[in-house]
Amino acid sequence: xxxxxxxxxxxxxxxxALVLLRCNYSSSVPPYLFWYVQYPNQGLQLLLKYTTGATLxxxxxxxxxxxxxxETSFHxxxxxxxxxxxxxxxxxxxxxxxxxxxxxxxTVKP
Amino acid sequence: xxxxxxxxxxxxxTRGQQVTLSCSPISGHRSVSWYQQTPGQGxxxxxxxxxxxxxxxxxxxxxxxxxxxxxxxxxxxxxxLELGDSALYLCASTPDRGRNxxxxxxxxxxTVT
Numbered sequence: 001x002x003x004x005x006x007x008x009x010x011x012x013x014x015x016x017a018l019v020l021l022r023c024n025y026s027s028s029v030p031p032y033l034f035w036y037v038q039y040p041n042q043g044l045q046l047l048l049k050y051t052t053g054a055t056l057x058x059x060x061x062x063x064x065x066x067x068x069x070x071e072t073s074f075h076x077x078x079x080x081x082x083x084x085x086x087x088x089x090x091x092x093x094x095x096x097x098x099x100x101x102x103x104x105x106x107t108v109k110p
Numbered sequence: 111x112x113x114x115x116x117x118x119x120x121x122x123x124t125r126g127q128q129v130t131l132s133c134s135p136i137s138g139h140r141s142v143s144w145y146q147q148t149p150g151q152g153x154x155x156x157x158x159x160x161x162x163x164x165x166x167x168x169x170x171x172x173x174x175x176x177x178x179x180x181x182x183x184x185x186x187x188x189x190x191l192e193l194g195d196s197a198l199y200l201c202a203s204t205p206d207r208g209r210n211x212x213x214x215x216x217x218x219x220x221t222v223t
Contacts, residue, residue: 103153
């Protein structure tokens, strides 16, 4: 069975600080992993994905994530937070269907 | 290319009523999935349709049903609404089945009173 766990339902950072959102997965097959972002009253938007190949994946808006098989992790990072990054972020693993984590709400303080 | 569209965007219904939500996928996408999003349960998979057939189903009661038409548009229906059905219902499409990224619509906010 496939599942993801997002550590921390709320993360708060100052503008310009590093953003780190944690995701650990469980998968019985090589995982396909995704990060999505959701702004208020909107659907989910794909930030980045890992399927195979390079373990460091770059996405939109300056975000990137690294697939670490040994740690079963796929943490999302951004070197410098911007106010517009405030949103909810979801990690997901795909097999027969897509399983989402519980989400992490990112707050960016001025 | 137009994105995934969902109608209506907002809906208020009374307990016991039924409701039908509509989703138009991105042109050329043949797979449509539905999700329920609530603050308490997060994002939960309802079902997936591909080529007018339900291919996968989540753990929801039979009151939740769906269908897909030959043009890939999909509808989901909830009968005998309960207060707990209040949620954001999201539709997502992909070109084909498989482990592809999904493209989400803006959702339909259903409130049951």
